[in-house]
Amino acid sequence: MSRRNAQSAVLDAMRQVKHAGFVASKGSRATMKAASTQLTSALWHSQETRRPYLYTAGMYRRSFLNWDAAHSDGQGEVPRRIFTLWTGDGPLPEVRRHGLDALRDVQDGIEIILVTPKNVHEWIVPGHDLHPAYENLSLVHRSDYLRAYLLHHHGGGYSDVKAPNHHWGPAFDQLAQDGLWLVGYPERSTQWVAQAPRRLGRDLKRNYRIVPGGSSFVARADSTFTREWMAELERRLDYLGPLLEQHPGGVRNEVLEYPVSWNDLLAKIIHPLALKHHGRIAVREDLLPDITNYR
Structure with missing residues (x-):
């Protein structure tokens, strides 16, 4: 995007904020908030177009990004399958069943694997058991953990139990042909990017369009990216384990004393890692x- 186009995008967003202010005066606070987010995102993106992102080692002090995992040769498998998860013991709700049916209908030629508590053992790699704290996680955070585990050890795709908008064949082709480690969709605005302190937080907002969202992606097994993803995930669970024993999670975040915040085990790990390894990530x-x- 040229500087002129970036400035035009910012002006358009400002006009929408002005219009939203008029609408908000009639009681639409949600519209005003959405327009404000759009303006913020446009401003950060205009800065990114002027200063394309470049990661250098040590640029984020006291960040887990400084703890490199053993480098992978990047030749892990990319099987044409998509994992999806249901971590509860009950049946899929009707809306989720529709999502699963849509996945199977749209992704013709790609295997769809629903992993549940009844069959998760089939995917556990000998010598790499699930973390001991896994059973004390909320159902949502179990899903965050399992998508990392499955993609690291087995490769392929992951999707929430939601209907896809397109066939994933081109994404699998891109991952296999371009030597990438992960292909996802771009985050939609600064509102969706993980919160982080200081420079890292600013860089995530500025570069939100190159950061992949967490609901669906395809990944190469045992890449440097997935190694560092799993390493940081397990470090966090090592720390949280004793607290989780005392205050295990429920379904989402309804347990007051539950010690894991919403994005601790997914966005706050994969978003910074996507900046660090952005040359091997595509959206x-x-x-x-x-x-x-x-x-």
């Missing part, structure tokens, strides 16, 4: 699933 709009009416 494409056709991986964005249907994020409406899925609950």
Whole structure:
């Protein structure tokens, strides 16, 4: 995007904020907030176009990004399958069943694997058991953990139980042909990027369009990215383990004393890692699933 185009995008967003202010005066605070987020995102993106992101070792002090995992040769498997998860003991709700059916209908030629408590043992790699704290995680955070585990050890795709908007064949092709480690969809605005302190937080906001969302992606097994993803995930669970024993999670975040915040085990790990390894990460709009009416 040229500087002129970036400035035009900012002006358009400002006009929308002005219009939203008029609407908000009639009681639409949600509209005003959405327009404000759009303006903020446009401002950060205009800065990114002037200063393209470049990661250098040690640029973020006291960040887990400084703890490199053993480098991978990047030749892990990319099987044409998509894992999806249901970590509860009950059946899929009707809306989720529709999402699963849509996944199977749209992804013709790609195997869809629903992993549940009844069959998760089939995917556990000998010598690499699930973390001891896993059973004390909320159902949502179990899903965060399992998507990392499955993609690191087995490779392929992951999707929430939501309807896809497009076939994933081109994304699998891109991952296999371009020597990438992960292909996802771009985060939609600064509102969706993980919160982080100081420079890292500013860089995530500025570069939100190159950061992959967590609802669906395809990944190469045992890449440097997935090694560092799993390493940081397990470090956090090592620390949280004793607290989780005292205050295990429920379904989402309804347990007051539960010690894990919403994004601790997913976005706060994969978003910074995507900046660190952005040369081996790609984003494409056709991986964005249907994020409406899925609950």
